[in-house]
Amino acid sequence: MAHPLRDIVDDLTAGRIRWRAAVARAVRCIPPGKVLGYGHVATLLGNPRAARQVGYALAALGEGGIAADGEPVPWWRVTRSDGTVAMQGDVDRGPTQVAALKHEGVVLKHGKLDMRLFRWDPPAF
DNA sequence: GGCATGACATTGC
DNA sequence: AGCAATGCCATGC
Numbered sequence: 453m454a455h456p457l458r459d460i461v462d463d464l465t466a467g468r469i470r471w472r473a474a475v476a477r478a479v480r481c482i483p484p485g486k487v488l489g490y491g492h493v494a495t496l497l498g499n500p501r502a503a504r505q506v507g508y509a510l511a512a513l514g515e516g517g518i519a520a521d522g523e524p525v526p527w528w529r530v531t532r533s534d535g536t537v538a539m540q541g542d543v544d545r546g547p548t549q550v551a552a553l554k555h556e557g558v559v560l561k562h563g564k565l566d567m568r569l570f571r572w573d574p575p576a577f
Numbered sequence: 578g579g580c581a582t583g584a585c586a587t588t589g590c
Numbered sequence: 591a592g593c594a595a596t597g598c599c600a601t602g603c
Contacts, residue, residue, distance in 0.1 A: 471600055490585050505600045507584040512601085530584080538584040545584075 455577040456481055461498050471502070472509035476519040479510070482529040485556045486572035487565065489533035496574055506530065507538065528552040529572075535564035 457478065464474040474497050482488050488496075491503035499505075510527045513519055517527045528549040531537055537553075537560070539545045550560060558570050 494585085499599080501586085501598050502600070503585040504583065504598060505585090508582085508600065509584095511584055527584080532584085533586065542584085549584090 455575050457496055457574060458577040461496075461577075464497060471497075471505060472512055473520065475506050475509035476513070476521070476523075476525045479525050479527060479530055480523070481574070482526060482572050484526075484529075485558060485570070487529045487531050487553070487558060487567070487570050488572050488574075489567070490530060491533050492571070492574075493530060503533075529556075531565065531567075533567070535560075535567045537563075537565075 460469075460474050460477045463469045464471065469477075475493060478493055478496055479488075489503075490506040491500065493506045494500055494502040510525070510530060513525055513527060517525045519525050531549075531553075537549050539549070540563070553560070553565070558565055
């Protein structure tokens, strides 16, 4: 397993894991201080058009971002491709995500973050 | 299998 | 820049 992402994609395509489980594992690969767009995650998993389903998978996370496997997921490192944060209108999750990002050094200017600067460059595989 | 539901992306105003 | 209309597809009923 040279690259964790490769294993995830393999498990997904082989039908060993569900889509949302693949999303959870992929998001865990994002290092602190970096972010990825929903579409980026979908692309990594081999389904470029399933951006919306990435959001759906994250929405299915339990309290505290705990996935079905019991492990936490750094869901706050996933933003919209234009650099805005989803659910900003949400009194709970919106501010929480912004605060978590800021804690890792990801600053937002005018409600947006610079994707050119903070987007994670995944290892090729 | 059909139908509704979305933490999105893209395009066209 | 901002907004509406469309396309998308995993999940659950």
